[in-house]
Amino acid sequence: MNIYLDLFTTFFRTGACTFGGGYAMLPILQRDVVENKGWATDEELTDYFAIGQCTPGVIAVNTATFIGYKYKGILGGIAATLGIVCPSVIIITIIALFLRTFADLPAVAHAFSGIRACVCTLILNAALKIWKSALIDLPTALIFVAVFFLSVLWGLSPSILVIVSSIIGLGFKRARGWNT
């Protein structure tokens, strides 16, 4: 299959299957992009999510552009991005035309309770998959714990947490003389 078409359809599927925010797309990307297609590694995916947090725009779009660009340059980035947004445009337009009370349907609310319960587990699985490569020593473990609690308890902005952690990482490496 044409590479750009492959990028488009893969991300189209991801867009159509992502319920509830950018992080819900992580387990789907791990399966499709990392395991099935080999376009990126789990670590790269983690990096792209973090960069997507502190660059402008929607995280899912940023991640799609990143993977597409890395695999096939600027056109690849655009193909992946169009893929991820197309299902939204189609579905929302249909709902806006015919089903403005969609969110109030009891069946939708029940289905979403089920989906959210499932998404908890899928995101947990995604986190378990990458934590070995991210938490490699004491400083990185401390950064993980600090970011988790600062985000959960004080609701600190993810972009600030990512930037500060990067600076701390830089400081640690420098203090240790750039080795390891």
Next chain:
Amino acid sequence: MMLYLRLFAEFFCTGLFSIGGGLATIPFLQDIGQRTGWFTSHELANMIAISESTPGPMGVNMATYVGFTTAGIPGSIIATAGLITPSIAVIIIVASILRRFRDNKYVDAVFYGLRPASTGLIAAACWSVITISLLDIPGWQADGQLLTLFNWRCLLLAVAVFLLTRFKPTRKLHPVVWILLSAAAGVLFQL
């Protein structure tokens, strides 16, 4: 024509200045509604509810909906295009810089701190979905009973999915299979 251009420009700015995901676009959208009169805050609340209960990134869903409300189907496409254009430009610049400096020791050190932070944010996102779907914190605060803290049937479903994604015959199933089965379970058991 002017309306389309303005729609594109408004969403271009939203995409350029909202940092940190779909929810970050909401204050910008409120501001657009107030300044232009394209939609009321009540309509915006409806759009947020629908964006949250449909597949796809929430920011994109919002842009499509607002664009459609303002200028029909062309509006939905133009608003979405406006929202994603800054992302594409910025990410391509960042990615090309990273590609050039991949083996640089400073870049390497930045990623050393960035990766655990990213993992921490993923864990935090997981926790926030748990608090809204598996736990009933307001109910628990009201009566102090440990039994009301957990949303037992949803918890059971989450645990079942956790076990099945480790069980050898079902481990290789695509995540979407679990999402669809859970949606069906939600409707079936009135979760």
